[in-house]
Amino acid sequence: MKPSLVLKMGQQLTMTPQLQQAIRLLQLSTLDLQQEIQEALDSNPMLERQEDGEDFDTSDQMADAAEKGDTAPTHQDSFQESSVATNNEAENFDESDWSERIPNELPVDTAWEDIYQTSASNLPSNDDDEWDFSARTSAGESLQSHLLWQLNLAPMSDTDRLIAVTLIDCINDQGYLDENLADITAGFDPELEIEMDEVEVVLRRIQSFEPTGVGARDLRECLALQLRQLPSHTRWLTEAQRLVNDHLDVLASRDYSLLMRRMKLKEDELRQVIELIQSLNPRPGSQIEASEPEYVVPDVIVRKHNERWLVELNQEAMPRLRVNPQYAGFVRRADSSADNTFMRNQLQEARWFIKSLQSRNETLMKVATQIVEHQRGFLDYGDEAMKPLVLHDIAEAVGMHESTISRVTTQKFMHTPRGIYELKYFFSSHVSTAEGGECSSTAIRAIIKKLVAAENAKKPLSDSKIAGLLEEQGIQVARRTVAKYRESLGIAPSSERKRLM
Incomplete structure (x- = not known):
């Protein structure tokens, strides 16, 4: 056959840079996301933090007017609906009130802490038994x-x-x-x-x-x-x-x-x-702890109100962003100069970045809400009431792919009345029960831990005995599975748990 040119039509799925950015932000942890946001703020002059008390409406109106070449805003841009920060809870900022709170000069015989409250002034006194300086130092020592x-x-x-x-x-x-x-x-x-x-x-x-x-x-x-x-x-x-x-x-x-x-x-x-x-x-x-302490910042907060479990994002961990109204006002649509093109590109990137953050938060809220819906028993009664849950269950409930659910639940943490847990903690395999139901592996681990805690110290329970006790409760677990769960809990074998008690 001779080589020839053939024209064909077809469809191909291509990931745009904006979609790649949204996926990358989706799988970042809270600390990594904060670093990513800081890098975006440093590199993009159109982005700025939305401080508490600032009016958010003017930024999008000015940006919209600048896009149209107008000198004053004419209507509210739809970009406001996709921004991370909203103005529902923002209060009007009055510079006169702020200037009244700061005196013109400080007395020469007073310290800054006497007038303004700082973090150092909030530290407990040396007489406080709960004060632990070593627990509040961040530098590790070998x-x-x-x-x-x-x-x-x-x-x-x-x-x-x-x-x-x-x-x-x-x-x-x-x-x-x-x-x-x-x-x-x-x-x-x-x-x-x-x-x-x-x-x-x-x-x-x-x-x-x-x-x-x-x-x-x-x-x-x-x-x-x-x-x-x-x-x-x-x-x-x-x-x-x-x-x-x-x-x-x-x-x-x-x-x-x-x-x-x-x-x-x-x-x-x-x-x-x-x-x-x-x-x-x-x-x-x-x-002597040589490594730096690692702090867990919860992404989602779960609380009970009027016998209902409510899910909300941790707003303190998510900095609110907006488009800088002053810089956005310099953009003109009809201008094709290099400076105006650069500013227009930066404005587009800023809007996409804020849109990606909002998409991340919405996806995280959907997944967290479904997890809480499935694991109400755990929130009410503890580990023993944990239900079997896999990624496919949540993916079907929110209408997303399992890989997306995996990205959302990786290095994301939920603050509950029972403690802070990674979202992946709520997913577990299951074993069959005598009644034809299912019991999660997390619940089985909790039951094993409870049985070991209540055992006779002189005659600790063997893995076979624990498997028999679980079978009496209708949970069919092999001895090897009990040994695997026991080792994952850090519980020693029965021969090493024998004590004189």
Whole structure:
């Protein structure tokens, strides 16, 4: 066959840049969306934040008049209906009222906080027991930097300081010394003539640092260091030290009968000794949080009003945007200059960006409303009343594709009276019940957690026994499934849950 040119007609689905932008904004989390909005504000002069108390009508009217080449607005643009911020709740802003609230000059003997309320003036006093400065600091600190800070306060020679820095570098995030002292000693310059005894002495100095138990070489030494720091009058301290030093392996195997015989203690006495050991921290390094704290900002707020569950967007997390009326007034339709073309393109992008934000909020509201409609039992009674729910159910209810529902529910959070949950938390698989119904996996996990919490500590429930108890409630679950749900809840096997209680 000879190559030839053929003209054909066909249809093809093409994603416009505006649609791509809407989809990208849809899958962003609240924090990422705020960053995206800030970048749009920095790059597009037509966009600006809508502050509280400002009149929103004038911006769209001026933009509409500018599009028509008029000097004054003639009618309200339809763009106002698609904007994120509305003027229903906005109040008229009076500059005279604002100027009256600010005095012309401040007295020389007063501070700014005496007249204006700031965030610092709202901080609780030092006498408040609930005040926790560490919980309100955002900068994380590594364990190594925390130990080096204490090392700088400790008087020691240059050689000992070199040894201490080397030892601190060998301590992992859990607070344990990873390297062997012999290997550490061999790693120093032979001209320094550092012996292992010197390294061990410096290690003892580091083990006196905070957090207590840091620098230990194994669990036994870590617990012994923490017991050593307790007051001498602590009850059962001597027995706890003896148990850690001589019988820690027996305690790990939970052979309490053998432990009582070896330590010559009664059951109640051994229980109190074990409680003292359990109050210690086997991972002291975990007390120092190196990573930055991550804050969850809910996208949707759910509350109950007059026996009805109401869903609303978190307006505080969504900055309100509008078109800058001054810049929009410079745009003229008949002008084809480069500056006017640039401003017209920026105005078009600003409108599309605000429209995409509104589309994101509307889709999020539809999905959240349907989720609340399906999971009213969870909101009223807790996890045990969670119903099975999949993406297809919500997609059918809102008339969208499952992929869109997946984007909406990813990294989006809902604030409920029971806590803050990711939207994906409300989706779960199901198992069949004896009556022919369905039970969600979330409800089964809640039931398992409840059964374990109420079990006899001396004879904990095995996975087979839990499966049998679930079957008595009409829930048909295999033992392997119970084990999988138990592990996802962080519950140890029955052999490790045995306690002297």
